[in-house]
Amino acid sequence: MDTQLDFAPCGYFSISSKGIIQSVNQTLLNMLGYDRNGMLDRHIESFLSVTNKLFFHTYFYPFIQLYGQVSELYLSLKASSQLDVPVLLNGVRQERNGEIFIDCVVVEMRKRLEHEKDILQTKKRLEELYQATNEANKKLELLHQEYEIKQQELMNVNHQLETIALTDPLTGLKNRRFLQESLLTNIALFQRTQLSFSLLIFDIDHFKSINDTYGHPVGDLVLIKLAQLLKAEAREIDIVARYGGEEFILILPNTTQEDSSRIAERYRSKIEATPMGEYRITTSIGAATITQEDSDQTLLQKADQALYYSKANGRNRVTHAIALT
Template sequence: MLGKHIESFMSVTNKLFFHTYFYPFIQLYGHVNEIYLSFRASTQLDVPVLLNGIRQERDGEIYLDCVVVEMRKRLEHEKDILQTKKKLEELYQATNEANKKLELLHQEYEIKQQELINVNHQLETMALTDALTGLNNRRFFQESLLANIALFQLSQLPFSLFIIDIDRFKLINDTYGHPVGDLVLHGLAQLLKAESREVDIVARYGGEEFVLILPNTTEENAKLIAERYRAKIEATPMGDLSITTSIGIATFKSEDTDQTLISKADQALYFSKTNGRNRVTHAVDMV
């Protein structure tokens, strides 16, 4: 097997299964456990195996590391193996009519493969989207934050982070119920999205907290923008309710990391909460 692609040892059926399950699953979850396959040995005999795989990055490149274990207890799989072998024998012994069927099968496979690509794209989008609000989720935010830090290290362009928290949100849930609370979260999400630039990252951080990454935004500009958000939220009814928010801001410095930046913004948010709520605090202004 050294120096050869793993698919060169697979039958047509196993290749179809491999493309349909292994590649999409490992792209989505980063690992695959116990795929049952059979390899074609040099003796033309099928060797049943279990395959585990994991996606890893080394030196900036993505590798798929796999471990293959030969199946020694395969009674539960023998029926499937015999049926697959019989179908393959019939397929390869067929006449021109069977070849036409193969061509149709190949066309159908290409269609299914494209459908699978589309489904995988949808799944990837779902994996980065908050189901309740439709905003980006915490995972997307964290990936975007690292990307903005990398851009800062190249360009030195400043960017700022907002953490926005709904004041007394628990009271809304306790008084009006969680469905109303969900409507408030969705309404605030739409407002934040509408007020943001296309380059801004707007995400739900968790619970009633939202985060914004504002590229090319200095400390002073960040304060003005945050105050605009705060005032707009206060003036915008959420159904029959009016809400206020507290906002914490931090602007990235060369000595910061993703964790220190989040911590600074979180401390600024706590300052806003403990000093009357419905206010904006930048980390540099805490006293």
């Protein structure tokens, strides 16, 4: 990278089509407090909070794929101190030597625009209430208190949003987004330490007939009861998440292929023997264990194929992906 770009008055980084940082200038390194090795070859999302990752997925990636560029995207990057650095980002997709790259520049923003807008809206409401009736003046006093509280809560907003973004509202388990992040974390740990881990996918057998016969409130109750059972049986280090619909996933750290099959069978037997309110259910389970060749997508795909085999061969059974090879 030439000196002019390296010390340009704005941050610069380039990522691959998979989001891996390929290059970064000194201005951005200084802005975030990293050395070059601390950012290169890492996924850009490792420098984003969960909330910003959600925004990145729902806006940046689709927009860059559709239009080839993104302008004036407001988000926060995580500095080495773990503090958020608000920035304005412009990005463009380019092809070099047959590969797709996304080149981005960022300018540091000193003001939290969204929070400032919220405070200004509160002030406007205050001005309107000053002109209202005596009853409205009582509301104004409450609004003054709300205004003071909002200023104190600014530092807590991101944490609250992250908690909401990671939790399934029906079952209280972690949701699909948290699962994806945990899966990437465990894969990275495996690549560094060779510490094996496994994945279990649970699917409630004939769940549609439960909803059709007894109604969705009963179906919801079954989902809640199953979530409680999975959580109660899991180890403290395990990740229990609702993947969607009637599917649940467990990430089992430090678990081999043999261990995962044994654990899955224990869960299957426990679920079959445990009433879910006034009802009983069975589950089909697919298992997969990490290998050197796996990514998050291939590991999920192998577990899903094993699940499909369990369902296609009588349900209420466990299949490990190794049996399909």
